[in-house]
Amino acid sequence: xxxxxxxxxLKTTVVDTNTIHVTIKLNxxxxxxxxxxxxxxxxxxxxxxxxxxxxxQDHVNSSLFLQTxxxxxxxxxxxxxxxxxLILELSIIEDNNRVKLKNITKFTDGTIAxxxxxxxxxx
Numbered sequence: 001x002x003x004x005x006x007x008x009x010l011k012t013t014v015v016d017t018n019t020i021h022v023t024i025k026l027n028x029x030x031x032x033x034x035x036x037x038x039x040x041x042x043x044x045x046x047x048x049x050x051x052x053x054x055x056x057q058d059h060v061n062s063s064l065f066l067q068t069x070x071x072x073x074x075x076x077x078x079x080x081x082x083x084x085x086l087i088l089e090l091s092i093i094e095d096n097n098r099v100k101l102k103n104i105t106k107f108t109d110g111t112i113a114x115x116x117x118x119x120x121x122x123x
């Protein structure tokens with residue numbers, strides 16, 4: 001984990017061969033929130049991308065290097081005080097040394113917070 005203690009995996013559900021749903025809990029007391037932003041913590045986008053990468057690495061059992069992000073859209077602010085638990089719906093397709101990923105991150109009430117499509121290279 002690059003950002004130690006930033007999140008905890010609460011549950012992983014294998015939906016099918018290429019799809020997993022992972023529930024995580026953000027650590028609202030993590031130092032990253034002290035600077036982003038004091039009194040109104042917002043999860044940095046780069047931290048969410050890193051989290052998605054780490055969860056994908058665990059699933060494919062290989063370290064990954066981000067090659068491209070073809071689409072990314074934040075549709076809601078991820079504030080750990082009001083929405084610490086997130087559900088990451090990951091569609092993972094492995095093709096030789098590449099991993100194509102589609103992600104939808106939701107709050108537990110179903111609100112979509114993030115949509116992400118990207119490609120990683122296996123190291």
